[in-house]
Each structure stands twice: as C-alpha cells, then as structure tokens.
Amino acid sequence: xxxxxxxxxxxxxxxxxxxxxxxxxxxxxxxxxxxxxxxxxxxxxxxxxxxxxxxxxxxxxxxxxxxxxxxxxxxxxxxxxxxxxxxxxxxxxxxxxxxxxxxxxxxxxxxxxxxxxxxxxxxxxxxxxxxxxxxxxxxxxxxxxxxxxxxxxxxxxxxxxxxxxxxxxxxxxxxxxxxxxxxxxxxxxxxxxxxxxxxxxxxxxxxxxxxxxxxxxxxxxxxxxxxxxxxxxxxxxxxxxxxxxxxxxxxxxxxxxxxxxxxxxxxxxxxxxxxxxxxxxxxxxxxxxxxxxxxxxxxxxxxxxxxxxxxxxxxxxxxxxxxxxxxxxxxxxxxxxxxxxxxxxxxxxxxxxxxxxxxxxxxxxxxxxxxxxxxxxxxxxxxxxxxxxxxxxxxxxxxxxxxxxxxxxxxxxxxxxxxxxxxxxxxxxxxxxxxxxxxxxxxxxxxxxxxxxxxxxxxxxxxxxxxxxxxxxxxxxxxxxxxxxxxxxxxxxxxxxxxxxxxxxxxxxxxxxxxxxxxxxxxxxxxxxxxxxxxxxxxxxxxxxxxxxxxxxxxxxxxxxxxxxxxxxxxxxxxxxxxxxxxxxx
Amino acid sequence: xxxxxxxxxxxxxxxxxxxxxxxxxxxxxxxxxxxxxxxxxxxxxxxxxxxxxxxxxxxxxxxxxxxxxxxxxxxxxxxxxxxxxxxxxxxxxxxxxxxxxxxxxxxxxxxxxxxxxxxxxxxxxxxxxxxxxxxxxxxxxxxxxxxxxxxxxxxxxxxxxxxxxxxxxxxxxxxxxxxxxxxxxxxxxxxxxxxxxxxxxxxxxxxxxxxxxxxxxxxxxxxxxxxxxxxxxxxxxxxxxxxxxxxxxxxxxxxxxxxxxxxxxxxxxxxxxxxxxxxxxxxxxxxxxxxxxxxxxxxxxxxxxxxxxxxxxxxxxxxxxxxxxxxxxxxxxxxxxxxxx
Numbered sequence: 051x052x053x054x055x056x057x058x059x060x061x062x063x064x065x066x067x068x069x070x071x072x073x074x075x076x077x078x079x080x081x082x083x084x085x086x087x088x089x090x091x092x093x094x095x096x097x098x099x100x101x102x103x104x105x106x107x108x109x110x111x112x113x114x115x116x117x118x119x120x121x122x123x124x125x126x127x128x129x130x131x132x133x134x135x136x137x138x139x140x141x142x143x144x145x146x147x148x149x150x151x152x153x154x155x156x157x158x159x160x161x162x163x164x165x166x167x168x169x170x171x172x173x174x175x176x177x178x179x180x181x182x183x184x185x186x187x188x189x190x191x192x193x194x195x196x197x198x199x200x201x202x203x204x205x206x207x208x209x210x211x212x213x214x215x216x217x218x219x220x221x222x223x224x225x226x227x228x229x230x231x232x233x234x235x236x237x238x239x240x241x242x243x244x245x246x247x248x249x250x251x252x253x254x255x256x257x258x259x260x261x262x263x264x265x266x267x268x269x270x271x272x273x274x275x276x277x278x279x280x281x282x283x284x285x286x287x288x289x290x291x292x293x294x295x296x297x298x299x300x301x302x303x304x305x306x307x308x309x310x311x312x313x314x315x316x317x318x319x320x321x322x323x324x325x326x327x328x329x330x331x332x333x334x335x336x337x338x339x340x341x342x343x344x345x346x347x348x349x350x351x352x353x354x355x356x357x358x359x360x361x362x363x364x365x366x367x368x369x370x371x372x373x374x375x376x377x378x379x380x381x382x383x384x385x386x387x388x389x390x391x392x393x394x395x396x397x398x399x400x401x402x403x404x405x406x407x408x409x410x411x412x413x414x415x416x417x418x419x420x421x422x423x424x425x426x427x428x429x430x431x432x433x434x435x436x437x438x439x440x441x442x443x444x445x446x447x448x449x450x451x452x453x454x455x456x457x458x459x460x461x462x463x464x465x466x467x468x469x470x471x472x473x474x475x476x477x478x479x480x481x482x483x484x485x486x487x488x489x490x491x492x493x494x495x496x497x498x499x500x501x502x503x504x505x506x507x508x509x510x511x512x513x514x515x516x517x518x519x520x521x522x523x524x525x526x527x528x529x530x531x532x533x534x535x536x537x538x539x540x541x542x543x544x545x546x547x548x549x550x551x552x553x554x555x556x557x558x559x560x561x562x563x564x565x566x567x568x569x570x571x572x573x574x575x576x577x578x579x580x581x582x583x584x585x586x587x588x589x590x591x592x593x594x595x596x597x598x599x600x601x602x603x604x605x606x607x608x609x610x611x612x613x614x615x616x617x618x619x620x621x622x623x624x625x626x627x628x629x630x631x632x633x634x635x636x
Numbered sequence: 637x638x639x640x641x642x643x644x645x646x647x648x649x650x651x652x653x654x655x656x657x658x659x660x661x662x663x664x665x666x667x668x669x670x671x672x673x674x675x676x677x678x679x680x681x682x683x684x685x686x687x688x689x690x691x692x693x694x695x696x697x698x699x700x701x702x703x704x705x706x707x708x709x710x711x712x713x714x715x716x717x718x719x720x721x722x723x724x725x726x727x728x729x730x731x732x733x734x735x736x737x738x739x740x741x742x743x744x745x746x747x748x749x750x751x752x753x754x755x756x757x758x759x760x761x762x763x764x765x766x767x768x769x770x771x772x773x774x775x776x777x778x779x780x781x782x783x784x785x786x787x788x789x790x791x792x793x794x795x796x797x798x799x800x801x802x803x804x805x806x807x808x809x810x811x812x813x814x815x816x817x818x819x820x821x822x823x824x825x826x827x828x829x830x831x832x833x834x835x836x837x838x839x840x841x842x843x844x845x846x847x848x849x850x851x852x853x854x855x856x857x858x859x860x861x862x863x864x865x866x867x868x869x870x871x872x873x874x875x876x877x878x879x880x881x882x883x884x885x886x887x888x889x890x891x892x893x894x895x896x897x898x899x900x901x902x903x904x905x906x907x908x909x910x911x912x913x914x915x916x917x918x919x920x921x922x923x924x925x926x927x928x929x930x931x932x933x934x935x936x937x938x939x940x941x942x943x944x945x946x947x948x949x950x951x952x953x954x955x956x957x958x959x960x961x962x963x964x965x966x967x968x969x970x971x972x973x974x975x976x977x
Contacts (some may be wrong), residue, residue: 074861131751132750155779161778161781162737173734250855250858263673265676276858417749512822621722
C-alpha cells in the first residue's frame with residue numbers, strides 16, 4: 051500500500067474480492083460515516099458484481115420473516131391456502147446483501163446471517179413454513195458505530211473476511227483498477243487456484259502473533275489470498291498474495307502488536323492486568339510465548355502490521371487491548387433486548403390492539419376447523435375463509451423489564467483494594483442470579499486522574515470475572531469524572547430501552563477535578579456540579595459511604611443528586627448486592 | 637448448500653469429539669453442550685458426526701420414525717396400527733434437526749395442518765421439529781440466545797421424551813427422544829440452570845494454540861472448500877472406520893458392566909462436588925461406559941471415568957460466584973482427591 055493513494059488501492063482490492071467470491075469470503079465490514087466515499091465504494095462493488103446480481107439492501111430492523119421467508123399474507127387470504135413468500139437472503143443467492151446500520155443489528159438477525167454465511171442456505175421453520183433454500187451470499191455490513199463499544203454483533207463480524215475503514219480513505223477516490231470482466235475471469239479461475247503449505251503457515255503465524263484466536267480468520271485469509279492470486283491471473287498463491295491477504299483480513303482483527311525483538315513478549319504489567327498471561331491462556335487465545343517463538347514470515351507480518359488501522363494502533367501501543375474488540379462480548383446482551391417490542395413470548399387468543407400484532411397463521415388455524423359449519427350458516431362466497439372475532443390470535447411480546455445496575459467504585463487511596471474486592475463480589479452475586487430477571491451489571495472504577503468503564507453492561511458472569519480480575523487501586527479521587535461517566539452510561543442504557551440504576555461506593559472525598567488537576571476545593575465543586583447533573587438525569591441512585599467514620603460531605607453529595615444515602619463502613623459483597631437490589635426500580 | 641465436512645478430518649477438539657461419540661454410542665447420556673469462542677468448529681463437528689452415523693430402522697408407515705424393535709415406545713398411531721403384528725420397516729438416516737433461533741412455537745411442537753384444514757376441512761396434525769428429531773439430534777446453535785418460551789418447551793420435552801400438543805382443538809402425543817446439542821458463546825448470555833441440566837455432557841471448546849495444528853486446520857479446510865467431493869472421498873475410509881466402531885460399541889454396550897467399586901467412586905465424586913440430583917451420576921456412569929465401549933475395553937475402568945468427569949459434571953456444580961476457580965478446575969481437583977492424582 052503506497053501512501054499516495056490514500057488507502058484506495060486496498061479498498062478497491064477489497065471490492066474486487068467481495069465481487070469475485072462473496073460467499074467464500076463472507077463479505078466486508080465498511081466502518082465509517084455514511085459519506086460519498088462509502089457511496090463510491092458501494093457503487094463500484096455493484097459494477098464489479100455480475101450484471102444480473104444487484105446488491106440487496108437490508109435495513110437493520112428487518113423482521114425474521116422478511117429475511118428468511120414467511121407466509122405471504124395477501125396471497126394466502128386470496129388463495130385460501132398458505133402461500134410462501136421468499137425471503138431476502140434466498141432471493142439474494144449468489145449475490146450480496148448490504149446491511150445498513152449493522153452496529154444496531156439484533157443478535158438474532160446476525161445469527162440468521164451467520165447461518166447463511168456458514169452453510170450457504172437458509173432454514174425456515176416458522177408460521178406453517180418449512181423450507182431449506184440455497185442462499186450463498188456475501189454480506190456488506192455498513193457499520194457507523196463509534197468507539198470500540200459500538201460494534202456490529204461479533205457473530206457477524208467474525209464471518210466477514212474484509213474490513214474497510216471508510217474514514218481512513220482519501221477524499222477523492224481514484225478510478226477502480228479492475229473491471230467486471232476481470233472479476234468474472236477470477237471467479238472462473240478460483241477453483242483451480244491453490245495455496246501452498248508455506249503461505250498457510252505464514253498466515254497462521256501472523257494471526258498468532260497479532261493475537262487472533264479464531265481460526266476462521268486464518269481460513270478466510272487463506273481464501274482471500276487465493277482470490278487475490280486468481281484476480282492476478284495466477285494459479286498459485288505467492289507470498290505477496292498472502293501478505294495482501296494478511297493486510298486486508300488479519301490486520302483489522304489484531305488484538306495486540308508483536309513484541310519488538312529482544313524484548314519480553316509479556317504485556318506491560320501496568321495496564322489492565324485483567325489480561326495477564328495465565329488469564330489469556332485460560333480463555334483459549336494463543337499463548338503469546340509460543341507464538342513469538344514460532345518462525346515467522348516477516349513479509350506477511352510486516353504487511354499486516356503496516357495495515358492496522360491507525361486508531362487501533364494507538365490502542366495497541368498502550369498495552370493489550372481491552373477485550374472488547376474481537377469478541378466484543380456483552381454487546382449481544384445489550385442489543386438482544388434492544389428490539390422495539392421486547393422479546394417474543396408466544397401467541398395467544400385476542401384481537402390486535404396497541405402493540406399486539408395479529409398472527410395470521412394462528413388466526414387461520416383457529417378458523418379452519420369451523421369453515422364447513424360456518425359456510426352452512428351463511429350463504430356466501432365458498433372460497434372465502436370465514437374468520438370470526440374469536441379466531442383472532444395475536445403475537446405476544448414480553449415488555450422489557452431489564453435493569454442495568456451501574457457500580458461506580460472509588461478505587462483511590464488505601465481502602466481501594468478492600469472496596470474493589472467487595473464491589474466485585476457484589477457484581478458477581480448480582481449476575482449469578484440475574485438470568486431469570488434479565489438484569490445487567492456495569493462497573494466504572496475511578497482513581498488517579500480519570501474514571502474508566504471497566505465492565506461494560508453485561509449479563510455474563512464469565513465476562514465480568516475476567517474484566518474484574520485484578521483491578522488496580524490507589525491514587526487520587528476524581529469523583530466528578532466518575533459521576534459524569536455514570537450519567538453518560540446511564541443515558542446510553544436508557545437509549546437502548548433499559549432502566550439504569552447507579553450504585554456509588556465512595557467516601558465522597560474528591561480531590562481531583564474534572565480536568566484532572568489535584569486540589570480538594572476545585573474537586574469538591576466539580577463533584578457537586580456532577581451530582582446536580584446526575585439529579586437532572588433522574589436516576590435511581592444509591593450512595594454507599596465507605597468511609598470508616600462517615601463524613602458530612604458524602605451525605606451532602608448524595609442529597610445533591612437525590613440519591614439514597616447509606617453509610618456502610620464494613621460493606622461486604624452480600625450486603626452490597628442486597629442494597630443494590632433494593633435500589634433497583636421494580 | 638454445502639457438503640458436510642468429514643468427521644475424521646477434524647483436527648484436534650478431542651474433548652468435543654469424545655463427547656459427541658459417547659452420545660452417539662449411548663443416546664441416553666443426554667445432550668452435549670459445546671461452549672466456546674467463535675471459529676472453533678463447533679457446528680462443523682456436530683454436523684459431521686450426524687453425517688457419519690449409520691442408518692436406523694424405522695416403522696415404514698410411521699411419520700415419527702418409531703423404532704420397530706421397541707413396540708413399547710410406539711406412537712399413538714403405531715400402537716393402534718401395529719398392535720400384535722410386526723410392522724414393515726425401512727432404513728432412514730439419523731435425523732439432525734436444526735432449531736433455528738427464529739423458529740416459532742407452532743413449528744417446534746407441531747400444529748394443525750392448515751392446508752388440509754382450509755381446503756378439505758380435515759383436522760390433521762402437522763408434526764413439528766420435535767417430531768422430526770425423534771431418535772436423532774436436535775441442534776441449537778447459539779442456544780444461549782434462544783427465546784424463553786422455546787427454552788421452556790425444550791426443557792419439558794427433553795426430560796419426558798414425549799411431546800404433548802394441546803392446541804387448536806388438537807390433542808396429540810408422540811414420542812420425541814432426541815439428543816440435544818447446543819453450542820454458543822457464554823460471553824453473550826448464560827443458560828438457564830434447568831436447561832443446562834438437560835445436557836448430559838458439556839465441553840469447553842478452544843482454538844488450538846500451537847502453530848502446526850492451526851496450519852493443519854486451515855490447510856484441510858482450504859482443501860475441503862476447493863473440492864468438497866474429492867476431500868470427502870479421501871476421508872471416506874476413516875469415517876467408515878469410526879462408523880463401524882460406533883456400531884460395534886452400541887452392540888457391546890449392554891454387556892459392558894460397570895464394577896461396583898467404580899460406581900462407588902462416581903458417587904463419591906458427585907458427593908464431594910455437591911452436584912444436585914442423580915442426573916450427574918447417571919451421565920458420568922453412562923459416558924464412562926460409552927467411552928469404554930467405543931474404545932473396545934473389556935470393562936469400564938477408572939481411566940474412562942477420569943476422562944469424562946469434567947464433561948459430565950462441570951456444568952452441574954452449584955454456582956458460587958465468589959469462587960475464583962472455574963468449574964472444570966473444581967471437578968479436576970475433586971477427581972484428584974477421590975481417584976488419586
């Protein structure tokens with residue numbers, strides 16, 4: 051990749067790859083804003099795909115029925131028997147679907163896409179339909195998410211070989227170097243194009259060094275290398291092909307940078323030790339030591355490293371990535387409940403009213419056995435189905451009652467270790483029985499000069515345990531920053547339709563201001579201002595004063611933010627989780 | 637639509653393969669739960685096993701696929717039709733039924749056949765997924781994301797082995813004994829304890845860490861994708877070998893005795909771990925026997941027990957969120973204490 055082309059060479063190569071082998075590569079994630087560059091890329095993709103296939107756009111809120119196939123309402127009523135309508139995925143067989151706002155995609159929808167990507171078919175088992183139809187598709191996921199928390203469902207990302215960072219591309223795209231004819235030739239040649247043991251080894255080694263655990267990434271990279279060779283008119287994959295594949299497929303998935311030669315490959319101990327080596331080995335990622343001892347193909351590796359998106363590089367430079375990127379765990383829990391109408395909960399008799407939606411098939415089923423009798427009583431059109439009010443069935447949705455408890459834990463000073471340990475215990479206890487209640491827990495810790503979201507809202511005990519292992523403590527008390535962070539997170543939870551409640555564990559003695567400077571007076575003013583902001587957000591808040599001798603200031607801050615104040619100098623995990631549960635709005 | 641990857645071509649994943657083979661030898665063990673990260677080939681393994689299993693004999697005119705050898709377990713229709721006389725039979729592949737996340741209740745349990753009802757005015761039952769999975773496998777990918785009302789259905793049927801349908805004026809019951817196979821990533825949501833308990837075995841699936849294994853996985857996958865038919869032919873003989881081993885193990889299973897001393901050890905192990913109920917003990921004993929049978933052992937011995945202990949028990953421990961050790965580790969510790977290091 052030369053610097054002069056502003057990244058478009060790789061972007062166009064990605065487009066050609068998707069066009070040449072949509073189903074084999076799974077597709078592409080286009081991350082970045084909806085701007086002319088994205089449009090240009092999509093328009094070019096359309097010109098590279100076979101003329102008969104038009105990229106099919108799918109909104110993120112697509113229903114399962116439309117995606118997979120469902121009963122055709124109008125046709126069914128007219129015909130008097132079930133008539134199936136083909137779903138979007140089956141209709142797009144052999145081509146490409148474009149998923150808009152992929153970062154808002156429900157995990158269920160992502161699971162359907164993932165199934166189609168894995169097996170090249172869709173299975174429908176719904177509303178009187180049973181079908182298995184071919185659906186070899188590629189997915190173009192338009193991802194407008196911001197930050198490393200807002201990402202499309204990992205189940206989908208995992209299966210998309212390519213990643214194009216729209217924001218990193220130059221303003222004026224150069225003309226695409228390849229044409230539809232080139233792509234068609236490559237398609238035909240692909241089956242006969244081979245990748246040798248050596249190149250596979252290069253790719254696997256690169257993946258290991260970049261901390262990519264999933265083998266699917268390597269499989270996709272190998273596939274991409276074959277397509278690259280085919281586009282170039284060759285029957286064998288060369289190391290430069292593998293390097294290009296590593297750049298396009300592996301680099302965006304990197305979770306760490308390889309250690310420079312001569313240095314210890316251990317992650318620096320200062321940064322979140324939650325990711326310390328034993329932990330890493332336990333969750334199945336390749337052990338960094340074995341990886342770095344492995345023989346490397348430097349060309350491939352360098353290509354991959356050079357292509358790591360700039361933002362990611364900065365993150366990687368500051369130590370191992372907080373484990374949110376690749377597995378992006380916890381997100382599923384968030385979006386799962388993010389449907390507009392809650393979770394489906396079966397069907398019952400009743401007329402559609404308000405949010406309840408008519409379930410046609412169950413209504414017809416209820417009406418069917420009576421048709422002969424009813425026809426006898428009214429002389430009407432024999433072909434029409436006589437549906438009475440009693441037959442009506444509606445689909446039920448369970449209204450969301452999910453709450454998210456946000457723990458804001460003071461990790462400063464000498465009592466930090468004890469407080470953190472108890473807060474962690476409380477988080478885990480809350481999660482241990484949260485399945486039935488579908489609650490989630492998040493944890494913000496604050497110390498030194500800033501507050502940090504240690505545990506994004508999650509329902510997973512597994513994840514919580516990992517994120518909370520060995521949190522550091524000590525340093526100043528930036529209470530204002532912590533309160534701001536809590537209010538922001540609470541707002542995010544509300545936007546997703548959840549109910550946040552906040553539990554603060556602190557002695558209230560702030561000594562670091564919003565701008566990160568030391569000083570008790572300024573810090574206290576800021577903390578009061580932040581408290582007022584929290585009050586304005588009308589959050590259910592509990593302030594647990596953890597000071598040995600409770601002081602006036604904590605009670606005042608609690609009053610300022612209209613929080614319940616609870617001095618609990620010897621808080622243990624059980625008492626904390628009980629208190630947190632009490633504040634949770636019913 | 638893709639061809640299935642050959643079972644014997646799967647690199648590594650010994651725990652998962654062992655658990656799947658054990659349930660193939662003895663379906664009464666219960667199901668298999670494969671929890672792990674993405675890209676570890678969980679669903680590939682499940683499908684591969686199903687493709688490999690020998691065909692089974694079914695009552696020719698039965699839509700639930702009743703077993704002609706077991707007249708006591710006939711469905712309502714067979715019980716009437718074939719009372720006293722041996723039915724005609726045919727061979728059928730072992731069903732592997734996918735339960736997609738988006739499935740609706742009526743497709744899972746079965747419902748009134750709409751077409752027949754509307755066009756002919758006949759009240760007939762159209763069997764659902766549970767009926768199709770009878771004597772085979774019911775596979776739920778991302779089982780931890782399954783909706784609650786479907787989970788409830790599964791929990792009930794998986795325990796009773798029978799599907800009871802009471803809807804739209806229908807009253808139908810039919811046998812539905814299947815091996816429930818679930819896979820998923822625990823970081824995306826946890827499983828309800830009751831459903832967890834329905835799985836006889838649970839395994840953690842991980843990506844292999846050493847480079848050579850990883851290269852081999854990718855190399856074979858690439859070879860398979862380039863020419864699935866040729867690849868399948870290449871592994872046909874080995875798959876056949878595994879198939880014969882399963883058949884032999886099934887036949888041997890009934891004659892294989894579990895020594896009393898070993899039973900006592902198993903009970904001791906469960907007591908020490910405080911697993912709820914007897915299900916854990918049963919799964920442990922059956923899995924040990926199935927593994928022994930598969931390996932052609934003359935008797936079930938301690939090594940067999942040792943090998944399946946974590947799979948049979950780790951998901952049945954009462955959860956103690958404040959205990960830092962993982963459940964697999966706790967089982968291993970207890971095994972060390974009871975059976976010696």
